[in-house]
Amino acid sequence: MAKSDPIAGVSLWHEESGAFPSQKLTRDLRTDVLVVGAGISGALVAEALSAIGRGVTVIDRHHPADSSTSASTALLLFEIDKPLVVLSEKIGKEKAARVWRRSFRAMQALTEKIRRLKIDCDYKERESLLLPGKVLGPSGLRRECETRAALGLPSRIAERDELKREFNIDRPCAILSGNSAEAHPVKMARGILEKAAANGTKIFSPVEAKSIEATEKHAIVTTKSGHRIHANFVVLCCGYELPKFLVAKSHLIVSTWAAATRPQPENLWRSRALIWEAADPYIYIRTTVDGRVVIGGEDESHNDNERRAKRTPAKIARFRSKLKLLMPQIRFEDEDVEFAWSGAFGASETGLPVIGNVPGLPRVCAVLGFGGNGTTYAQVASEMIANALNGKAEPDLDLFAFGEND
Numbered sequence: 313m314a315k316s317d318p319i320a321g322v323s324l325w326h327e328e329s330g331a332f333p334s335q336k337l338t339r340d341l342r343t344d345v346l347v348v349g350a351g352i353s354g355a356l357v358a359e360a361l362s363a364i365g366r367g368v369t370v371i372d373r374h375h376p377a378d379s380s381t382s383a384s385t386a387l388l389l390f391e392i393d394k395p396l397v398v399l400s401e402k403i404g405k406e407k408a409a410r411v412w413r414r415s416f417r418a419m420q421a422l423t424e425k426i427r428r429l430k431i432d433c434d435y436k437e438r439e440s441l442l443l444p445g446k447v448l449g450p451s452g453l454r455r456e457c458e459t460r461a462a463l464g465l466p467s468r469i470a471e472r473d474e475l476k477r478e479f480n481i482d483r484p485c486a487i488l489s490g491n492s493a494e495a496h497p498v499k500m501a502r503g504i505l506e507k508a509a510a511n512g513t514k515i516f517s518p519v520e521a522k523s524i525e526a527t528e529k530h531a532i533v534t535t536k537s538g539h540r541i542h543a544n545f546v547v548l549c550c551g552y553e554l555p556k557f558l559v560a561k562s563h564l565i566v567s568t569w570a571a572a573t574r575p576q577p578e579n580l581w582r583s584r585a586l587i588w589e590a591a592d593p594y595i596y597i598r599t600t601v602d603g604r605v606v607i608g609g610e611d612e613s614h615n616d617n618e619r620r621a622k623r624t625p626a627k628i629a630r631f632r633s634k635l636k637l638l639m640p641q642i643r644f645e646d647e648d649v650e651f652a653w654s655g656a657f658g659a660s661e662t663g664l665p666v667i668g669n670v671p672g673l674p675r676v677c678a679v680l681g682f683g684g685n686g687t688t689y690a691q692v693a694s695e696m697i698a699n700a701l702n703g704k705a706e707p708d709l710d711l712f713a714f715g716e717n718d
């Protein structure tokens with residue numbers, strides 16, 4: 313394992329990783345849109361563009377969906393990492409409201425898309441439960457809930473009695489919201505890529521983009537093997553690690569941990585809601601279709617995979633003590649933990665992604681889905697880029713443009 317590897321340990325989804333039908337690149341190419349990166353962001357962008365009739369080519373230096381998408385615990389939330397009241401203080405009320413509304417609509421659209429395209433990825437609509445923590449205590453949560461309700465977002469306060477009865481959680485209150493989901497992240501990304509391929513998208517791997525030249529008329533990506541791909545537009549969906557030709561000022565790469573137990577359906581809460589806390593760093597908990605408990609979080613601000621691997625036993629111990637306090641019925645002794653892994657993800661000061669034209673590179677845009685909501689932001693990016701290339705008005709370009717959150 314190298315220091316710079318993106319994932320340490322074995323993710324719950326690793327069996328789905330590996331070969332995905334893709335072509336070898338043996339010559340120069342011309343394409344309408346080139347998407348660099350075949351994780352969940354590249355998959356959603358390729359599907360959205362191919363669905364509106366654009367000619368799409370996707371390249372990836374590894375197997376599709378093998379990078380941070382395969383480490384994701386795939387809690388799919390419209391609730392972004394920064395609470396609405398906190399984001400309002402950072403970027404102003406009006407913009408924060410637009411970000412939260414956009415993220416809400418993106419989750420609705422993602423759920424509708426998975427259903428309409430019949431993507432087989434264990435996708436289950438769930439409620440989410442936000443517990444009090446150091447960022448928002450009980451009174452902060454009540455204020456957050458009122459602010460959300462004023463925007464028409466589907467959040468309400470669950471009081472202590474309900475938390476005890478429905479979750480066996482002893483806390484003064486929490487925010488219960490609708491419009492969330494869980495999924496198998498590798499099956500989801502690959503299923504979406506398959507739909508893009510059915511719409512005519514060509515997928516090549518392993519192919520690494522090395523450099524890019526862009527003019528007002530076209531962009532040319534040169535690959536590590538020296539082939540040149542001429543495109544009308546290029547969309548960079550390279551994940552947490554930015555290519556050398558992409559600069560985002562305050563982009564940080566941080567580390568995060570996750571673990572999954574053996575199936576224990578007898579110990580799960582009835583609604584199987586996704587649970588997280590208003591803390592920083594926070595932990596989060598979900599279940600899987602076969603009755604496992606997945607817990608993650610405990611982020612640290614470094615990107616060193618060897619250090620991540622060494623810290624895993626300590627992180628498992630932290631998860632255990634937190635679970636014992638929160639939901640003592642969940643089994644999480646060493647023999648119960650079947651998978652433990654850690655990975656890198658991109659972060660920004662506001663927690664918001666960067667989606668937009670790369671300064672100095674006309675015809676090139678990038679999708680940097682920062683924070684713990686990478687999948688929701690990938691859906692937002694796919695809508696924004698499809699609107700832009702389809703000549704449709706896109707009202708939220710300013711929210712995520714380069715220079716705003718990078």
Ligand SMILES: Cc1cc2nc3c(=O)[nH]c(=O)nc-3n(C[C@H](O)[C@H](O)[C@H](O)COP(=O)(O)OP(=O)(O)OC[C@H]3O[C@@H](n4cnc5c(N)ncnc54)[C@H](O)[C@@H]3O)c2cc1C
Binds near residue numbers: 388
């Ligand atoms: C442990 C963990 C838990 C997480 N949990 C959640 C969660 O619950 N919910 C959620 O929404 N998000 C979660 N995330 C974040 C989520 O995984 C990411 O935001 C998301 O997967 C990013 O997808 P992506 O397609 O942008 O990037 P990636 O999946 O990293 O894909 C980028 C692709 O680009 C390719 N690439 C990069 N550079 C080049 C190049 N120069 N040439 C060619 N190809 C290139 C890579 O090989 C890779 O396949 C989690 C992350 C981790 C690590």
